[in-house]
Amino acid sequence: MSASSPSRLAAFLLPALTAVALILLWYAFKAVLQVPSFVLPAPHEIVAAAWEERTVLWSAALVTVRGALLGFTAAVTVGFLLAMALGFSPRIKTSFYPLILVLQMMPVTILAPIFVLWLGQGLPSIVAITFVIGFFPVVANTTMGFISVDRHLRELFVMCNATRAQEARYLRIPGAMPYFLTGMKIAGTLAPIGAIVGDFLAGSAQGGVGGIGYMTISYFSQLKTPALFATGLVACVMGFLFVGGVNWLHWRLLHSWHDSMVKKE
Template identity: 40%
Template sequence: MKRHLTTLLSTVILFMLLLLLWGALIRLLHIPSYLLPSPVQVGTAALHRFPSLMISLGMTATAAAGGLIASIVVGVLVALVFAQSRWVRRMFYPYTILLQTVPIVAIAPLILMWIGPGIFSVGLVAFIICLAPIIANTTQGLIGVDRNLIDLFLMNNASRAQILLKLRLPHALPSLFTGIRISSGIAVIGAITGELFAGSARVGVGGIGYAIQYANSQLETDYLFALVAAATVLGFAFFFAVMFLEWYFLHNWHESARTAEME
């Protein structure tokens, strides 16, 4: 507990020093507020627009969480299929890499045209951008089981389903959580990217991406920085939630979680 408190205190102190450095540079270099507002101005803008900021944050969080959860479900199912057949894996696995190579900004306008604006379109963009890391890491975890362990199961007349459920899936959990950690951060990016193109189903109400466009058009730089800070906090919240779930499911039996606790 003492180690965690020390880490938290160090992080807070570093954050406060960065804020002080930010304000000092603005005063020393005489940077106008419309180019770079001070931390006080950003905080004031966030307080003045707090209700709308929370609405935007909630909409983006909903779309990002929906896309992330859907990508976990679909990604695990696809990885299970890939792990059962080398032929299927060789035929279709390269197409999952295609999801990472195609720019999401090229896909988002198509989704808007096909489905229309709204939270479903935004969640679909987040789903697409999150899917590839889940499939890649889970597949690697499922097929990376030691052959000696598989032979041991076969010697005890284990069925294909028993090998999958009792050996491959537990072995793949750390890899799955690695993929989820990667996707948890980019889920927020995907949702905001979708909002930049899909906008909102209602005029004047939208997520962080929609609010960023509005603040930029009105030259509200202080509120723009507040929105960026809110998006950063949301990304951290997703990441640490996944880290907690990883610790919860693995710390009693997997070596990686125990090693992290000892460090």
């Protein structure tokens, strides 16, 4: 068993060593093949570019985070409410679920220009694109949660002569929480990507700086390759922060009782 589950120290050291090895390989590759920096910058050049562009990147990150947060919040709220309607009424589910699937099948690259046509360049379109990306996992998971209520617990509520509202409040909503949070986790990983893609397709620098997606295009067109790589670095950090936030929420809400969190002794 101990061979398959590395210790905590190893869990930190092994990926760190792998990263160092990959960076060394990167330098070696660049030196041996003499790759110019505008094609493949060295790691230290990327860090330097990130530092040089720090004010621009920081405001770009703020713009993107705002888009991601708004889109994510909209996806989670609308997703939860819609899932509730779908989960509580089989008729509504039969009527609407296939249509939601159709929407899900529509690629963002096609939806994006449509949003720009309707909402113009800028934040509203970016939020709409983020929303579309994050919305489906929330709906699909939460609906599943509302539907798969334990049969015996439902009978307990029947024996208590519970009203539909009571059943929703005390049984279905808390029971669907783990599913809802799973959907939220997926939406959380997608939200920064959605905001960057949205910014890439519908962003503008009007009234200041654009978001990370916009800066990507800008650096690319100027062939500022180290700065282009640096935007990737910023996007990674943003993604981790988002996932970290959702994981924290997941833990807050479930750690006291849910199987996924509870330590069995």
